[in-house]
Amino acid sequence: DAEITQSPRHKITETGRQVTLACHQTWNHNNMFWYRQDLGHGLRLIHYSYGVQDTNKGEVSDGYSVSRSNTEDLPLTLESAASSQTSVYFCASSDPGTGHNEQFFGPGTRLTVL
């Protein structure tokens, strides 16, 4: 079955370190998204991509970057981790071809920045 996976599932890092969170989907979806989930804020969009070599900033993109070198993967990089980036990160994908735009979510990565 097609799926979307994230790794690691849990990560503890220190302030200032570079961290990369992986997202891999086997749906063959063109659209991929990164969100962070924080209490009281719901899901906020960090970055998104509509296809290979395409990346766009979301509403909370400062301190984050993404790259899209193939259809399956959209890694999220925290250039210099800050305590404010402690959160749960969700990757999602959707298929623009269906016109329905339902998003399929990964299991999440819980990141703690000390």
Added chain:
Amino acid sequence: AQSVSQHNHHVILSEAASLELGCNYSYGGTVNLFWYVQYPGQHLQLLLKYFSGDPLVKGIKGFEAEFIKSKFSFNLRKPSVQWSDTAEYFCAVRGGTGGFKTIFGAGTRLFVKA
């Protein structure tokens, strides 16, 4: 800019009680509307969606939602909740000119007492 408001952040109900979770959005054009659910320890999954046609949509597990265009609302309902409905519920909107981006509300945490 698009935004989504969920009226209740926390809801506590007893089993068999009726549920209604409010959702309002701000966007004047054609919208696609979604409710997602996140069970404890799990990732988000689609509960139901509205794209066009009958404004009363039915989803999984006995949930339904009604799109009222004049009120910019998409409230979620269930006639009789179960303990297993304990979860966090997110309303989401995708607007016609927003590309494939989906804006999420802050979420409502539902706790159902057995």
